[in-house]
Amino acid sequence: MTTTPSDGPAAPxxxxxxxxxxxxxxxxxxxRRETPRGWLYQVGLPAYRNTEDGDVQAAEYRVWVRAPEHVRPxxxxxxxxxxTERLPPPSSVREVLGPRRPSGWVLQRAGGGRGPGRAVLHAVDCEEAPQGAPLLPLERALNVAEQPGTRLCSLCGAAxxxxxxxxxxxHIEGG
Incomplete structure (x- = not known):
């Protein structure tokens, strides 16, 4: 959050x-910058700032904002x-395979209780995964999957x- 004097280089x-x-x-x-989540625009908003000698000076506050939500031509x-910074074109591998699935795993407990019991391990983007459940990294998901009573969801491909x-x-067929 810095301000710069308004009499900087050539006016954008x-x-x-x-x-x-x-x-x-x-x-x-x-x-302007293209990001995976959309476009960002660096804008300079007019402002004032105080100088070291106590005077007031015209200044500009620069910030990145989302386009088109926060800017209009x-x-x-x-x-x-x-x-303008653009994202590099997608690799041919990514084009063929499509977008990556979000990483992480979610545990759905049957009966809502704690301790040993029945549970299902889902990929984070599975339609059957409980909303708001904590995200488990791979190592933790593997530890949970080895516990008795835990099964891996076949709908989302966790299994x-x-x-x-x-x-x-x-043990995989043909392997």
Whole structure:
């Protein structure tokens, strides 16, 4: 959260920023960045700052905001010259295999009690996985899977993914 003097290098292009309370300000667009979660725009909001000698000076507060939720274009302004970082194109392997499944495992206890009992281990994105259950990393999921009364969900593929790690690859058909 730093401020910089407003008389910096060449002026970037104007953009409208929507503040959390719904107010709209004209700010300066410094850069754009594509991320896996969407676009971010670095904007400079007009502000004031106090100098060391107690004076007040025009300044700019720079912050990254989500687009298009927090920014709008200004009519008639070209954004072609704004420095833009784009994600690298997806690898051909990723295109063929598709997006990766989220990592982690979720335990669903039968009967809602603690201690030994029946439980089902699901992949985190399984439709049958309980909402809000803690996420288990692989090592912890393997420890839980070895406990008596725990079964691996076949709907989400937990059984196919964890069985070879628990029992070795020799027991798989054709292996």
């Amino acid at each position: 292009v104007p953009v409208v920023v929507v503040l959390p309370d719904g107010q709209e300000l004209t700010a300066r667009l410094w850069a 200004v009519d008639g302004v070209s954004y072609d010259a704004v420095p 196919q993914e964890l069985d070879p790690l628990l029992r070795g690859f020799d």
